[in-house]
Amino acid sequence: MIETNRTFVNSHESLGLMLIVSLAILLPGSALAKADWGYVGKTGPDYWAEMGGENNACGGQNQSPVDIHGVVQADLAPIELNYTGPGRQVVNNGHTVQVNFDSGSAIRVDGSEFALLQTHFHAPSENHIGGRSFPLEAHFVHADAEGNLAVIGVMFELGAANPNLEELTSKAPMEMASSATLSKGMHAADFVTSGRDYYRFNGSLTTPPCSEGVRWLVLKQAASISSEQLQKLSAAFPHANNRPLQPLNARLVLE
Numbered sequence: 001m002i003e004t005n006r007t008f009v010n011s012h013e014s015l016g017l018m019l020i021v022s023l024a025i026l027l028p029g030s031a032l033a034k035a036d037w038g039y040v041g042k043t044g045p046d047y048w049a050e051m052g053g054e055n056n057a058c059g060g061q062n063q064s065p066v067d068i069h070g071v072v073q074a075d076l077a078p079i080e081l082n083y084t085g086p087g088r089q090v091v092n093n094g095h096t097v098q099v100n101f102d103s104g105s106a107i108r109v110d111g112s113e114f115a116l117l118q119t120h121f122h123a124p125s126e127n128h129i130g131g132r133s134f135p136l137e138a139h140f141v142h143a144d145a146e147g148n149l150a151v152i153g154v155m156f157e158l159g160a161a162n163p164n165l166e167e168l169t170s171k172a173p174m175e176m177a178s179s180a181t182l183s184k185g186m187h188a189a190d191f192v193t194s195g196r197d198y199y200r201f202n203g204s205l206t207t208p209p210c211s212e213g214v215r216w217l218v219l220k221q222a223a224s225i226s227s228e229q230l231q232k233l234s235a236a237f238p239h240a241n242n243r244p245l246q247p248l249n250a251r252l253v254l255e
């Protein structure tokens with residue numbers, strides 16, 4: 001866990017301290033995550049809000065994931081992508097498999113630039129679309145200069161093997177707190193497409209401390225993954241790592 005945090009900080013040492021602090025909370029089990037948490041039993045999602053401190057946010061009104069429904073037509077601007085180099089470092093943090101990106105890749109949302117930090121996976125999907133769950137969801141996590149987050153969700157459905165996932169699924173570290181280096185790397189642009197085919201809503205981190213104010217963009221188009229690839233990737237987590245659906249409450253989902 002310390003190793004995870006150290007390599008994260010080293011690879012982003014050009015970022016300001018505020019940003020590093022706010023992003024370290026995205027690394028479950030890092031030194032800044034005070035309480036241990038999980039997906040089952042007494043440390044499971046039902047108990048996250050009771051862990052104290054900033055984890056109170058897990059009981060908030062604008063939590064993620066959600067079932068995307070009752071969508072409102074809006075004139076959403078296309079997502080502007082500026083993805084450069086691939087992510088090469090893959091970390092197993094005990095909760096998920098995460099690919100870390102070097103600085104340089106970004107998207108533009110609401111007139112601000114959000115740098116791409118990391119991608120991680122949930123199996124089965126956390127968000128649902130129209131009541132439908134998917135076998136896998138990737139979260140591409142971005143942050144602006146103030147530490148505000150924008151997450152792009154990409155669903156996967158079972159089908160043909162995805163050549164863009166081949167290296168990751170074959171080299172993903174199976175042991176908690178271990179890492180691996182990809183030679184070809186994972187290219188975000190192979191999964192995230194620009195354009196207007198996405199849903200947008202406000203939400204939160206889906207892991208403690210469940211901080212709200214996250215801009216969520218979920219792509220309508222699912223990518224493909226073979227059952228063999230899915231099996232390899234999900235074998236890296238001890239069990240399903242999807243937080244249960246949270247109520248939309250007063251939120252609108254736009255498309």
Ligand SMILES: [Zn+2]
Nearest residue numbers: 120122139206
């Ligand atoms: Zn996630």
